[in-house]
Amino acid sequence: MSLRPIAPALCLLVATLALPAPRALADADPPSDVLLLQDVYYPYAPKVSPKLQAQLDDAAARARRAGFPIKVALVARPADLGAIPQMFGHVVAYANLLQREIAYLRPQPTLAAMPSGFGTSMTGPRGPAIVRRLGAPQTADDMARGAITAVEQLAAANGHPISTAGLGGGRSGHHRSSTPAIVLFAPVLLLGLAFGGRALLGRRRRTGDDSQDPHTNVSST
């Protein structure tokens, strides 16, 4: 059997099959439009409480003033993604997509939240560990609380710490006590260690037992 008559058609068929299928293009996701005009996108439903909205807006504004202009998208339902609802539940991929949609001239730090968890893009090497600790939010208000914590910690991790004054009042759950506890107890702990070390050093000097302390040996020469 001769293949000559069908060779061109065969080549055309193979070439057609090898072409990539048309892909849906983004843009028609509401967060990418809203975040061009403000720093935080809130879901259509369920609503985030006005108090938490104010706190998250404030955290993002403080981060921007500190030199870390992060954009935050809270995605509660597929309707928040408009024409690309297939991205719902894939918070990593969506954070990455969103970052590329809204970035202009330079990388745009971006945080996305979904019921499945938090995802970041262009937030530095410590970003993954920071959002991993937040877990999966159960409600829209949980998303906002987690986002407030994430914004504070991501800003600090990128060398732009923001003041948390005025942000603590509305927080609840396990996010509330983590940073304040460190702030309160760290100086006390350091003072205790300093006094303890000094007392121990003085006792050793008095007893003349320096054989186990290399620092003392160095200083004595």
Add this chain to the structure above:
Amino acid sequence: MDRVRLLAAVLAAVVALAGCGAGERRDATERGAPPASVSAARGGAPAAQHGPWPVALPAGRGPAFRLPARGAAVAHARAVGRLRCLADRGARVHAHVELFAAGLVVPVPPGIGIAPPLRRRGAYVRGGRCSYAVRTSEPTGLLELRRGARLTLGDLFAVWGQPLGPRRLGAFRAPVRAYLDGRRWPGDPRTMPLTRRAVVVLEVGRFIPPHARYRFPPIR
């Protein structure tokens, strides 16, 4: 005869391999495969397991891409053709419109069809003096249509104060491709009906695969 077979086989293999290579590049750079700096707590499954991801398409910059929300008639709450500015609080239904020019997004501003003074909250317009049968209150392309009104895409652009025609889309002069629910609209785009849950895409320049569906939010 053998040479013909051999030639066909080689050509087929080359084309197939070229296609495979293109697909791999797309996986790595366009389909949303997260780079090293992207992180997630949970739910970040590899893109390859869930079919093709959308491609990021940024908004254009410059005056041609930043169209004001209203023209002179709406600024003074005057009638636009048969459409009047009413202080209605009646039910509305949704449609969606996307605009592309030169392969970039042309944002649809909030406040189309709403007469000043506007009540703004961030990126949203929460109200104004009065509004028309077609309006926008957010910058997402979501249209709010007065229930029962017989509207066309031409009405939207008339209220917006932007030109639309077979060869004109806002500031862009080029053949306009119009799509309704993913299907090409033949003829003048101004005649396209705006109905509940219509998904409209208008393009000039580079072809952008149009969306056929949109997940609409609940009516406020």
